[in-house]
Amino acid sequence: MALFVNRPRILDTTLRDGEQTPGVSLKPEDKLSIATLLSDIGVDVIEVGSAAASDGERESLRLISDTGLKAEICTFVRGVKLDIDYAADYGADSVHLVIPVSDLHIEKKLRKDREYVTKMAWDSVEYAKDRGLIVELSGEDASRADPEYLLNLYAGGVERGADRLCFCDTVGVLTPERAAELLPQYCIAPLSIHCHNDLGMGLATTLAGLKAGATCAHVTVNGLGERAGNTPLEDLVMSLEVLYGLDTGINTEEIYHLSTLVSRLTRVPLPTNKSIVGEMAFTHESGIHAHGILRDSATYEPISPELVGRKRRILLGKHSGSASVEAALSEMGYIIEPRQLQEIVARVKKLGDDGKRVTDSDLHAIAEAVLDISCTPVIRMKQYTTVSGNSVMPTASVTLFVNGDEITQASTGAGPVDAVIMALRKAVQDVGDITLEEYHVDAIYGGTDALVDVTVTLRKDGELITSRGARTDIVMASVEAMISGMNRLLRKRDEDRG
Incomplete structure (x- = not known):
């Protein structure tokens, strides 16, 4: 009828x-x-x-x-x-x-x-x-x-x-x-x-x-x-x-x-999964769905979001595939190689497995960190350990490959982060005197398991560079920021000599 x-x-x-x-x-x-x-x-x-x-x-x-x-x-x-x-x-x-x-x-x-x-x-x-x-x-x-x-x-x-x-x-x-x-x-x-x-x-x-x-x-x-x-x-x-x-x-x-x-x-919030107007109505995470959406939005959307004054969102998490991560990075202006994409996707999935939703800020931090460390390194991390407690002096030991040579150093510090940074600087002192000029940390979103974005400013022979690390572990994020920054300074030295 x-x-x-x-x-x-x-x-x-x-x-x-x-x-x-x-x-x-x-x-x-x-x-x-x-x-x-x-x-x-x-x-x-x-x-x-x-x-x-x-x-x-x-x-x-x-x-x-x-x-x-x-x-x-x-x-x-x-x-x-x-x-x-x-x-x-x-x-x-x-x-x-x-x-x-x-x-x-x-x-x-x-x-x-x-x-x-x-x-x-x-x-x-x-x-x-x-x-x-x-x-x-x-x-x-x-x-x-x-x-x-x-x-x-x-x-x-x-x-x-x-x-x-x-x-x-x-x-x-x-x-x-x-x-x-x-x-x-x-x-x-x-x-x-x-x-x-x-x-x-x-x-x-x-x-x-x-x-x-x-x-x-x-x-x-x-x-x-x-x-x-x-x-x-x-x-x-x-x-x-x-x-x-x-x-x-x-x-x-x-x-x-x-x-x-x-x-x-x-003051009545919209339910997250409300049809048409809810936050998730035009949001996609699943790798299969996001891939289909990127090829033709009709694959997984009955109407275009623009029809009701909205925009499509690709949400990143453990279900995300390479296509959706690459699309999100492209929108942010990043040009990445396949091996860099593979590492970024792995980190996105790790955050998703930990029960987190990956925001744009998270992706920025992850991309910056991966792009910094993905070039041919002078320094590669083999392992590190830290020890701290209310009756123990914070101590760290690091084992690095520096120009192919394995080097182990240890140091104490005011805390585990300070100790591991001191150990890293000692491990590379034979190839360059690198000083830490500034250290900054942000928790990108709330909670005790927040993704941590560490920014360090390093100096060598008057040259300053800023580097970032992004992990859920503040010590690991700090190590990542330090190594990527030191690599950039040491690569620049080699390039200047060439």
């Missing part, structure tokens, strides 16, 4: 249902920022809170209504004249008139009967029309209501002037199959589908509702909302556009901007 309309309308309720996320409270100026972007990207209707809830909510409604946005400005109202008056007085174009329709809500929440609720609904429709408002008559908990009772309430509402109807799956229990069965009978006026995501069915049921005849979908940015939230705007829009080939009228390239704005203002 084809979708009922070629261009479903989008009603965004981030500023009402989304703000009902526990702990979220938006200031009027925050709501205006979100509403402005929602309107700019092409959302048809914006539900701006509940005007009866507070002075701040009424101020938000007035502020947004007076801005002259392209989108229709709506507000939530109960079947109460005061709510409707607030909506009209503070500039709303329309009202989302929500009426409890399941016997559970009627009897337990309202402690009334069906006849009372029916009259309340119909009288409220008439009053809202008299106040000049567009009315969307909404059945709360419609998915658990008696279908015949709901149809009668809807029909009476339409007779009294309701412009639109809404079927609310208030606790997320409606299945796509049940939506396909129920909704067609309620299409006596333009029908909206409003789904919650308690059982993870929000998007699927919303799509089924549109396919069954609904012409409008209620959504929230990032799927915000009470409990497990509502149908996410970004998921619905991209599903309709990509999977069903429909024009939603939404500027999809602004979706990520909208998502991050809402996340920042609500």
